[in-house]
Amino acid sequence: MSSRSARSRTTIAAVAALALSMGVAACSSSADGGQGDGKSLTYWSMWKVGEPQQKVIAAAITDFEKQTGIKVNAQWQGRSNLQKLVPALNTNAVPDLVDGPYIKAYPALVATNQALGLKAAYATDVDGKPASSFVPEKYLKTINIKLPDGQPWMLPYQIQSDAIWFNGAEHPELKANPPKTWDEFVTDLDKVKAKGAEAPIAADGDVAGYNAAWISTLVVRNGGPGSLMKIAEDKTGQAWKAPEALDAAKKVEQLVKGGYFINGYSASKFPLQQQQWAVNKAAFMFNGSWLPTESSTYSAKGFDYQSFPFPTTGTHDSMRVDFSGFMVPKKASNAEAAQKFAAFFLGKKYQDMYGTEAKGIPVRDDAAASPQLAGVQAAIKSATSYHQQNDGVAFPGYNEKVFWPASDKLFLGKMSAQQFVDAMATDQAAYWKAQGK
Amino acid sequence: MSVEARERPSDAVNAPRSKPRKRGRETNGTLSQQRRKLLIPFVGPALTFYVVLFIIPTGAAVWISLHNWAGSGPMTWTGLSNYTALFQDELFKKSLWNTLLLLVVVGVVMFVLSFAMTLVLRDMAGRKIARSIIFFPHLINALVYGVLAGFLFNPGGLVNTLLKPFGVTEPPQWLAQDNLFPLIMLTLTFMTTGYYTTILMAGVDRIPPYYYEDCAMAGANAWQRLRYVILPLTWDVFGVCAVLWTISSVKIFEIVWIFGGSSGSGIPPTQTWTAAVYTYATAFSGESLPAYGAATASAIISLALVTVLVVLIRRVMRRDVIEF
Structure with a gap:
């Protein structure tokens, strides 16, 4: 008996060892490895073939290849490109260039210490000036895209912002005189409500990120850029009980209790309420600068996209600026060529195309804008301070497991403002404790 | 089980009977x-x-799972702290509870329905067609149910429109966060019942007709026929189905993901999370730092759960296989 089982044990062990070595070999052989020749680069794009943004980048690639002789192998992967990048960074088959928004790029590349400093890209000559001159310094005061050594890790090419949107054709009075403060905004909401033809505000309550934008923007309005980050960093959670946070929650509560949100917003599926807004069933919608593109296919005839910045509650009037741009992983074998292309795309020609054809907000403030976004673009240009989506808060699981569940309850009317700040204080303390802090 | 049962006779032939x-x-x-x-x-x-x-x-x-790791870059050893943190996390416990709810509640309802349907379909005319129709919901991608949910249950959706003529002016908020999970359970039952009915029917069809003839001659009623013929002869099929359902229910993910989070463009509300959704959201949420250590710890706990449950089910359902 013993000899038999010993033999089979050896067999199994041998097979297992063989398998193990095969596995290891498979892992290492997938690697591309080595230094590139600088004549080509691989680009994993956040855009998919056929999207207007993709067409603009593809046009730039064609020109770039002609002018420099560097071949760009573009892989149009779509929005999951950075999620795919994370496991790829453990191999040697790493793309030379990737793009994406700050909120996804930071966790994927920077927090893991895999992002290359882009000094060379920023120094590259674009239309006779260094590329750095097109990323205005005033953004960088509150939006940190720098590595510890001071080099930026992203070269942004577009900005996403937000606004309160309305149909200018239906509300010429708002177009002429948009509300600036919270009180003026609420007065306008009351006017819409009194008329009764449409709901004051449309909101897709099943998108947690959209719901949270209300409370997080209000906190930033009360305390300035960085104030939500400070509250979220508090290990005891007690920071939520500060007046600026409680007041922000009370303002959300005011909208909920005041019945300003469209009927059924708490039990519908995206994009139903956005569609309702686009056919004039509601007057306002607080949403990103992508809303005109996203809703253009179903909006009412003659819809005139107009917007104003989120109302102020005091002195803070920062504009949301979320960069999307190019990043180069440290492991990239053609980093130099990648940085060259990243800078090339900041050329006026492509930035103009990005504004007019892709209907995005180009990072260069001298670039052309699409008429629908002209308002947002002008507000960004004239603003003096800036904040990011969620005020840049991206601790592991914090938004999904702590902040969004509570903000959903506040926004959907399941919690009062006081209950919300109490819940945040408790849950956040538990969160930081679980993180071992 | 049955393989072993069939092997034994040949062993017995080779082995001298006198030797123990x-x-x-x-x-x-x-x-x-x-x-x-x-x-x-x-x-x-x-x-x-x-x-x-x-x-x-x-x-x-x-x-x-024994480290803190963001998916690439440095790994820091943390020992078992990912596991202890999970068991202190109310959300993880809630997610695990939801998984068990799906496993047990949906499982029981589905098996009762499947078995009932099997019995009805056994001597129904046109049962082949009926069987295909029942199986059909299983073929449809979960995405379709997610989209359909909006179409049916949105405030101005089909269900509320149909309810209006009956004087229901204030219908329930079907898609409210707290109502989503029951809706998911309902959809899952709808999706899987046909699948298990088909498997059970294959088992029931295998029973030779002379047993039923025997029953008829002995004057057994429908209940006795079920109790003494159908159940014992399909017991092993039941066991396999129970194991299959246990394994697949612990992995349920896409239906929750699509039903909740705005058809995939967001993250579903935490009230509906299962252990699999918790694992995914922890590793790949995309909007906060990935926590691969915690995510794999959660996956390992799910694996342990499946293993324990499968072993238990096999023990509970163990019977001598009846050869026929």
Whole structure:
């Protein structure tokens, strides 16, 4: 008996060892490895073939290849490109260039210490000036895209912002005189409500990120850029009980209790309420600068996209600026060529195309804008301070497991403002404790 | 089980009856020697694939679960703290509870329905067509149900429109966060009942008709026929179905993801999370730092849960296989 089982044990062990070595070999052989020749680069794009943004980048690639002789192998992967990048960074088959928004790029590349400093890209000559001159310094005061050594890790090419949107054709009075403060905004909401033809505000309550934008923007309005980050960093959670946070929650509560949100917003599926807004069933919608593109296919005839910045509650009037741009992983074998292309795309020609054809907000403030976004673009240009989506808060699981569940309850009317700040204080303390802090 | 049962007679033939057998298959016959020689070529390739594709990744997952890791870059050893943190996390406990709810509640309802349908369909005219129709919901991608949910249950959706003529002016908020999970359970039952009905029916169809004839002659009623013929003869099929359902229910993910989070463009509300959704959101939420250590720890706990449950089910359902 013993000899038999010993033999089979050896067999199994041998097979297992063989398998193990095969596995290891498979892992290492997938690697591309080595230094590139600088004549080509691989680009994993956040855009998919056929999207207007993709067409603009593809046009730039064609020109770039002609002018420099560097071949760009573009892989149009779509929005999951950075999620795919994370496991790829453990191999040697790493793309030379990737793009994406700050909120996804930071966790994927920077927090893991895999992002290359882009000094060379920023120094590259674009239309006779260094590329750095097109990323205005005033953004960088509150939006940190720098590595510890001071080099930026992203070269942004577009900005996403937000606004309160309305149909200018239906509300010429708002177009002429948009509300600036919270009180003026609420007065306008009351006017819409009194008329009764449409709901004051449309909101897709099943998108947690959209719901949270209300409370997080209000906190930033009360305390300035960085104030939500400070509250979220508090290990005891007690920071939520500060007046600026409680007041922000009370303002959300005011909208909920005041019945300003469209009927059924708490039990519908995206994009139903956005569609309702686009056919004039509601007057306002607080949403990103992508809303005109996203809703253009179903909006009412003659819809005139107009917007104003989120109302102020005091002195803070920062504009949301979320960069999307190019990043180069440290492991990239053609980093130099990648940085060259990243800078090339900041050329006026492509930035103009990005504004007019892709209907995005180009990072260069001298670039052309699409008429629908002209308002947002002008507000960004004239603003003096800036904040990011969620005020840049991206601790592991914090938004999904702590902040969004509570903000959903506040926004959907399941919690009062006081209950919300109490819940945040408790849950956040538990969160930081679980993180071992 | 049945394989072993069939092997035994051949063993018995090879083994001299007078010698007491120490173990089932330890015999001196040439056949078993031959068998042993064939072990490597036959088992080897499968074992290799199994080790490469399952054992190594599982081992790696256990290793990762003992660290803090953002998916790439530096790993820091944290020992068992990912596990202790999980068991202190109310959300994880809630997610695990939801998984168990799906497993038990949906499982019981679905098996009762499947069995009832099997009995009804057994001697129904046109049962082949009926069987295909019942199976159909299983073929449809979960995405369709997610989209359909909006179409049916949105405030101005089909269900509310149909309810209006009946004087229901204030219908329930079907898609409110707290109502989503029951809706998911309902949809899952709808999706899977046909699948298990089909498997059970195959088992019931296998029963030779003379047993029923016997029943008829003995004057057994429908209940007795069920109790003494159908149940015992399909018991092993039941066991397999129970194991299959246990394994698949612990992995339920896409239906929750699509039903909740705005058809995939966001993250579903935490009220509907299952252990699999918790694992995914922890590793790949995309909007906060990935926590691969915590995510793999959660996956390992799910794996342990499946293992324990499957072993338990096999024990509870163990019966002597009836050969017929």
